[in-house]
Amino acid sequence: MTPGGKGELIWIVEDDKDIRDVTIELLEMEGYQVRAFGNGREALDGFQSGTPLPSVILLDLMMPIMDGWEFRRHQLAEPKLKDIPVVVATANGSSTYHSQAMANVDLVRKPIDVDELLATLAKHCAARA
Amino acid sequence: MDLLKPELKRGYDASCGPVSVLISEVSEILSQPSETLAGSGAQVVNWLERKFGGFAALWLPEGSLSLSRFIGSKAIPNSLRDELADTLSYRCPPEVAWPPKLQSFDFSEVAGLGALCGVPLLSRGRCFGVAFLGGEATSKSLTELQDLEAIAILLGPGLDALVQVEKMEGYKGRETRFRTLAEAMPQLVWTTKLDGSTDYANRRCLDYSGCTFGERSGDGWTQAIHAEDLPAMNACWASSISGGSVFEAEYRIRRHDGAYRWHLGRAVPVRSAEGAIQGWVGTATDIHDQKTSQEMNLFLAESSKALVSSLDFKLTLSTVARLSVPEFADWCAVDLFGPEGQIERLSVVHTDPSKVEWAYQLNELYPGKSISKYGAAEVGRTGAAFYLENVTDEVLREAAQNEAHLEHLRQLGLQSLMIVPLSARGRVLGALTFAFAESKRHYTRQDFEVAEELGRRAGIAMDNARLFEDAQGAIRVRDEFLSIASHELRTPLTSLSLNLQMLGRSLTREAPAHPILKAYLDRILAAGKQAKRLGGLVDMLFDVSRLVHGKLSVQPKPMDLTVLCQELALRFADEAQAVGSSIELIEKGDGKGVWDELRVEQALTNLLSNAIKYAPGKPIRLSISGDETTVILVVSDTGKGISESDQIRIFDRFERGSSRGKPSGMGLGLYIVRQIAEAHHGSVSLISRPEEGSTFTLTLPRGGL
Numbered sequence: 001m002t003p004g005g006k007g008e009l010i011w012i013v014e015d016d017k018d019i020r021d022v023t024i025e026l027l028e029m030e031g032y033q034v035r036a037f038g039n040g041r042e043a044l045d046g047f048q049s050g051t052p053l054p055s056v057i058l059l060d061l062m063m064p065i066m067d068g069w070e071f072r073r074h075q076l077a078e079p080k081l082k083d084i085p086v087v088v089a090t091a092n093g094s095s096t097y098h099s100q101a102m103a104n105v106d107l108v109r110k111p112i113d114v115d116e117l118l119a120t121l122a123k124h125c126a127a128r129a
Numbered sequence: 130m131d132l133l134k135p136e137l138k139r140g141y142d143a144s145c146g147p148v149s150v151l152i153s154e155v156s157e158i159l160s161q162p163s164e165t166l167a168g169s170g171a172q173v174v175n176w177l178e179r180k181f182g183g184f185a186a187l188w189l190p191e192g193s194l195s196l197s198r199f200i201g202s203k204a205i206p207n208s209l210r211d212e213l214a215d216t217l218s219y220r221c222p223p224e225v226a227w228p229p230k231l232q233s234f235d236f237s238e239v240a241g242l243g244a245l246c247g248v249p250l251l252s253r254g255r256c257f258g259v260a261f262l263g264g265e266a267t268s269k270s271l272t273e274l275q276d277l278e279a280i281a282i283l284l285g286p287g288l289d290a291l292v293q294v295e296k297m298e299g300y301k302g303r304e305t306r307f308r309t310l311a312e313a314m315p316q317l318v319w320t321t322k323l324d325g326s327t328d329y330a331n332r333r334c335l336d337y338s339g340c341t342f343g344e345r346s347g348d349g350w351t352q353a354i355h356a357e358d359l360p361a362m363n364a365c366w367a368s369s370i371s372g373g374s375v376f377e378a379e380y381r382i383r384r385h386d387g388a389y390r391w392h393l394g395r396a397v398p399v400r401s402a403e404g405a406i407q408g409w410v411g412t413a414t415d416i417h418d419q420k421t422s423q424e425m426n427l428f429l430a431e432s433s434k435a436l437v438s439s440l441d442f443k444l445t446l447s448t449v450a451r452l453s454v455p456e457f458a459d460w461c462a463v464d465l466f467g468p469e470g471q472i473e474r475l476s477v478v479h480t481d482p483s484k485v486e487w488a489y490q491l492n493e494l495y496p497g498k499s500i501s502k503y504g505a506a507e508v509g510r511t512g513a514a515f516y517l518e519n520v521t522d523e524v525l526r527e528a529a530q531n532e533a534h535l536e537h538l539r540q541l542g543l544q545s546l547m548i549v550p551l552s553a554r555g556r557v558l559g560a561l562t563f564a565f566a567e568s569k570r571h572y573t574r575q576d577f578e579v580a581e582e583l584g585r586r587a588g589i590a591m592d593n594a595r596l597f598e599d600a601q602g603a604i605r606v607r608d609e610f611l612s613i614a615s616h617e618l619r620t621p622l623t624s625l626s627l628n629l630q631m632l633g634r635s636l637t638r639e640a641p642a643h644p645i646l647k648a649y650l651d652r653i654l655a656a657g658k659q660a661k662r663l664g665g666l667v668d669m670l671f672d673v674s675r676l677v678h679g680k681l682s683v684q685p686k687p688m689d690l691t692v693l694c695q696e697l698a699l700r701f702a703d704e705a706q707a708v709g710s711s712i713e714l715i716e717k718g719d720g721k722g723v724w725d726e727l728r729v730e731q732a733l734t735n736l737l738s739n740a741i742k743y744a745p746g747k748p749i750r751l752s753i754s755g756d757e758t759t760v761i762l763v764v765s766d767t768g769k770g771i772s773e774s775d776q777i778r779i780f781d782r783f784e785r786g787s788s789r790g791k792p793s794g795m796g797l798g799l800y801i802v803r804q805i806a807e808a809h810h811g812s813v814s815l816i817s818r819p820e821e822g823s824t825f826t827l828t829l830p831r832g833g834l
Binding site: 016018019022023025026029062089107109110111112113114 | 616619620621622623624625626627628630631634635660661664668727
């Protein structure tokens with residue numbers, strides 16, 4: 001079984017409530033702290049209102065109001081956010097994450113393989129530790 | 130030659146008087162100017178019978194008026210005439226000089242004639258006939274015969290002259306008959322001298338060309354020949370004249386109104402009795418309608434070819450318009466009707482581009498929505514074609530929207546007009562307009578039929594193109610649906626899968642303490658596996674819907690394929706083992722290069738899954754090798770193999786080897802492999818023999834894209 005977290009904070013930016021809820025539950029079960037947002041805008045608002053910065057951002061791409069690409073552009077433009085690693089959960093295969101902003105993100109494909117997701121998160125947390 | 134038999138010397142009748150009187154009487158008869166040979170001959174016969182009694186007759190083999198060549202010989206039975214003529218022909222063959230000494234002879238040897246004596250009729254040193262005297266009751270005396278011989282000296286040249294006149298008359302008669310015939314014939318008829326210069330042309334020739342004979346004679350007629358046809362015709366004519374062969378050529382001749390019509394010209398040499406060519410008699414037959422019908426068929430065939438050459442009907446219709454000018458029209462326009470009845474002028478063709486420009490301006494100034502009954506709009510409304518042989522000013526006034534428009538229409542100089550609908554399955558899709566202007570030609574019923582046929586064919590071509598477009602649209606909609614559906618499916622699948630996985634993880638933790646949970650865990654893991662498989666299928670659908678549109682893009686990054694192969698060999702080890710197979714990895718070189726790792730992984734995954742699926746229990750080999758520029762990945766098995774017919778199509782969409790037992794999957798895997806290979810400028814190939822296994826080779830250039 002893949003190693004879990006050691007209380008690191010993960011931001012989940014995901015518009016689908018079911019996926020969001022089960023991911024929160026899963027990550028919490030695996031020893032992470034989680035803050036969840038329904039879209040990119042909400043995440044940026046959370047940042048503005050002083051939500052603690054995460055170790056990793058788990059980002060969905062296709063979301064209403066502010067999608068993953070736009071969030072990523074804002075993130076890269078914000079000095080306090082730009083170095084936080086991003087794991088993109090995409091439903092669309094490799095073709096949709098092609099863009100300059102998405103050049104340095106990790107990718108997990110939907111439907112998400114939990115082991116793969118946990119391994120990726122652990123890798124980034126370890127790198128930042 | 131025997132002289133007269135004794136009985137012929139009997140019964141001399143001296144009443145016929147002195148020879149000098151007889152001679153003057155004969156010359157009187159012969160000198161009547163208006164007499165024909167037949168008429169004069171008959172008078173001579175009557176006169177002889179009066180003077181000598183019995184009966185008289187003339188045999189004139191060169192004369193042509195009497196079939197039997199006998200004149201006044203009622204006493205010679207018809208049944209004997211041929212026999213007598215034969216004897217005479219033998220005895221005094223025409224054109225042979227008669228013996229210098231005048232000889233008379235009797236013909237009693239000809240059975241049934243009784244007494245008959247004759248004297249040769251001589252002229253110009255030859256015998257050209259015989260004068261007879263005969264009759265049972267009036268056998269001729271020597272004196273009578275001598276008188277007759279004396280008369281014959283005069284009678285010979287006199288009758289010869291008449292024979293010559295008759296021949297001349299005959300010639301003139303033939304000439305007259307020829308002229309009469311020539312004038313009555315529906316063709317153009319002419320004769321020429323030996324050198325080919327015209328010396329006669331029938332009335333029709335002159336009427337057709339609107340020339341006088343003076344203008345047309347000599348070689349004046351060649352000026353009416355179409356300039357394009359003249360050189361070939363001249364060559365043909367020259368060759369006929371020099372070689373004496375029959376002349377035959379097709380060429381256009383200008384009519385009095387300036388229109389050129391196709392004719393078939395024929396001329397045969399007129400020869401003398403000796404065979405020398407004396408001149409030519411020729412005819413020219415109007416074959417314009419047949420010829421243009423041939424040309425029309427050719428035009429139709431070419432247009433049809435253009436129509437089926439492409440599904441871009443706007444392009445093909447423009448081509449058809451171009452093909453119609455200048456042979457079939459001076460102007461050709463193509464209008465398309467929109468669903469709301471709006472008219473789009475697709476194309477206007479004229480040999481002069483500046484006129485085309487002008488026509489477009491005109492169309493913009495006075496859009497075709499006019500109420501005119503002579504416009505394309507009307508054809509669009511009624512669906513019926515029409516043609517105007519003559520575009521009169523009245524027509525223009527009716528068509529014009531205002532005075533300025535009328536003036537523009539007049540400037541076009543339209544002579545004749547046809548508009549036919551482009552229709553198919555009861556819908557009028559557009560209209561073709563053909564017009565004659567500068568060339569002063571006029572459309573015929575035949576042209577109209579051709580135009581209608583062209584409209585029908587073009588309509589069908591348009592309809593086909595639209596149906597094709599619709600079908601393409603339907604395919605697009607389907608693929609878009611696939612794309613959206615696969616995306617929409619993935620969200621609940623993700624949720625489902627995450628829940629199952631989370632449940633699985635919880636149960637795994639709890640199971641050692643609660644053995645009953647082990648059974649639930651197995652079920653949940655099985656459900657998770659199916660959810661994952663479902664996710665894979667949805668992925669594929671999505672990939673395919675993108676691939677169809679050539680949207681497969683790759684994100685190449687530096688990577689090591691050897692590492693990837695190691696990971697995959699490890700990952701598939703369990704799956705292979707489950708069906709009794711094994712995966713052997715062979716590394717024979719450097720695997721570094723620039724590729725989209727996820728895509729290459731996807732391709733190898735598809736190949737390995739296939740090998741496990743279709744070659745259960747057999748070893749599977751995954752090898753990586755390469756040279757400086759290329760990496761070669763090979764997945765081979767020793768399974769059932771793929772038949773040759775399947776090999777051809779196995780990389781196509783929704784294809785699956787037919788001999789591979791139960792179908793499973795959607796037949797998209799290898800299609801995706803090929804697309805991925807091609808997106809990397811590489812390739813995938815297959816070598817397979819039934820029952821021996823399959824070898825898939827993925828060749829990928831190292832150097833990025």
